[in-house]
Amino acid sequence: MAMQDEKSKHSPLIGIDIGGTGIKGGLVDPEKGELIGDRVHVPTPQPSTPEAVAEVVAQVVAKLSARPDASVADSPVGVTFPGIIRHGVVHSAANVDKSWLKTDIDALLTERLGRRVGVINDADAAGLAEARFGAGEGVSGTVLVITLGTGIGSAFIFNGKLVPNAELGHLEIDGFDAETKASAVARERDGLSWEEYSLLLQRYFSHVEFLFSPELFIVGGGISKRADEYLPQLKLRTPIAPAELMNDAGIVGAVVDIAHN
Incomplete structure (x- = not known):
């Protein structure tokens, strides 16, 4: 075998x-x-x-x-x-x-x-795919892949290696689970404009940045296609980029994981 x-x-x-x-x-x-x-x-x-x-x-x-x-x-x-x-x-x-x-x-x-x-x-699979073949390719140190969808998914990558099961969407911010306020579904549910949504994302990413000081944030999920609506409004020390592999990230990441383990 x-x-x-x-x-x-x-x-x-x-x-x-x-x-x-x-x-x-x-x-x-x-x-x-x-x-x-x-x-x-x-x-x-x-x-x-x-x-x-x-x-x-x-x-x-x-x-x-x-x-x-x-x-x-x-x-x-x-x-x-x-x-x-x-x-x-x-x-x-x-x-x-x-x-x-x-x-x-x-x-x-x-x-x-x-x-x-x-x-x-x-989310871990998507993170692996982005770190190896997408927006995080060649980046050393800590890369955090955050997916904005029904909730907030996350993948923690360090020097190209996955730290599994990081549930950063469940960080408590201002008394709430972060994903209940800052997920893509929450934006639609609450009828937020992109400007209003950007304020919530700013609060979330600033908090995560303070906790982990990553080298790079990568934003995935369906609304990564609309990244130009909100990413330019975020003021962070850390570079932040949209995911590149989109709907293929999970499939690719699953293969990366099995091929190298």
């Missing part, structure tokens, strides 16, 4: 990004961080129980494995999951069925797929 895994590092690997509403997959060149061909996207089953999700993941992997440019049949698969993952076990499940809690997702998917699987938190 070790020799096979070494060979797989130099051929396309499958990355799967499990989300609350959709499951995406693709073939990735682990040395370039590029998708090969189109992504496969299917709805997340409802209810999103471990067994139902595992079955859909297996279907996506089968489709990708059938492609002419796919890697060997027993190559490892990288998977992201929207929750805290420790030693392959799920410890939070905000956007999927609560039956995931305490599930050994590594063991579940390894058995279902019949090949080695590595599971990583979705």
